[in-house]
Amino acid sequence: MPYTAEHKQQSRGRILQSAVRLFTRQGFESTSIDAVMADAGLTRGSFYAHFNSKQDLYAQAIAYTPVFSVFGQTKPEDLTEQRWLAKLVSGYLSQGHLHKAEQPCPLAFLVTDVAVNEPEARQAYTDVYLKMNQLIRTYTKNFSHCDRETVMAVTAMMIGGVAVARTLSDRKAEKALLESCRQVALQLLGAVE
Amino acid sequence: MPYTAEHKQQSRGRILQSAVRLFTRQGFESTSIDAVMADAGLTRGSFYAHFNSKQDLYAQAIAYTPVFSVFGQTKPEDLTEQRWLAKLVSGYLSQGHLHKAEQPCPLAFLVTDVAVNEPEARQAYTDVYLKMNQLIRTYTKNFSHCDRETVMAVTAMMIGGVAVARTLSDRKAEKALLESCRQVALQLLGAVE
DNA sequence: GTCTATAGAAAGATAGAC
DNA sequence: GTCTATCTTTCTATAGAC
16 A cells, blocks of 8 residues: 555645645635645645645635744743743734745735635634634733733734735835834733833 | 717726725625626626726726725714714724625725735725825824824724624624724724713 | 546636627 | 627646556
8 A cells, every 4th residue: 555644644734834825825716726736746636635625725724824823832931921922923013924934824814815715714714813812812911911802902903914014015114014013012912011 | 979988987987886896895806807897787898998907997996995985084074083083993893894885995805815916906005005094194183192103003903803803703703803993993093082 | 645637617808790 | 888709718626547
């Protein structure tokens, strides 16, 4: 038996990673299965051995991306929760996230794209969104008393800031926007020293 | 001469209105020229007598939509600038805007969609975005001292709030998000009495 | 499981009559 | 300017060999 279960998992993983990279940068419609499979080093024929449809892949790609993928996920020992959160927020609202990230945040890069898609994709999006809020709340609990509502407003601002910045045609406006959001976000979270 | 210049303008206007309605709700790729023309009461053949391409229509549709289209644009005499701005912000961050608006704000409904499109669309988007900021600043000047940076953060939050809310699959979360953004936005703008 | 080949549908753009 | 008809491309999904 030439193909082991492990081998299949590896292929699947490569397809998912390629999907995240291409979907986030180009959106659902402009990304073809062909392109994803080629990027993963395969041909389109074998796609349906892993996923039921393009929609299926899309939803799973969104769910696949870890929250705050721009960074890792675990806090370094030597940083306070406050400093760590500030770093996450700053990284999220950075030009690096916009232009260089291998796995940009689908919440920001695919907001509108998901809205016109099937329920499965929207569900995956909702899950990631709730996780992002949860994660931030976990950190803020330890040093500030900002409530659930404020955190929701902040995540909306972070997502909106990145999404809008990516869309602007003016590089200077892009930077100014990210910087403004960063400052206000940290202030609202009480993460500014 | 059966077709006057005025008649052409009317057709053009109808096409643009249909384009705004369909593009904002379904995005660029999922909206066909055929659908737009049918919605405007015409057939696809005559499309190219008005626009050069689908991309062209898209950019013009974005530019066509007045800022804060959800409302009108002119402030009623009997309202203070402060109250009027509060009303605009509340209307923007409302479920009515999400589900019932004839001309939803393209800034929120098409963020991601524009990002993967041609420069003309991004330029149109940028123009509307700058106008939105400008408009809010015009009002805040008279009663609060919130600066340009804060206004940028607030518009990012408004756009992000609406965009994310529309994408969530949970109706309760949708409402909670809009409400949270509304409150924080008004506070930041100093528009809460 | 992965490949090549292809069926079948959708949609952007053009041609030509009125 | 608007219509009908059509060319052409693109892409999802499937079929069948290895």
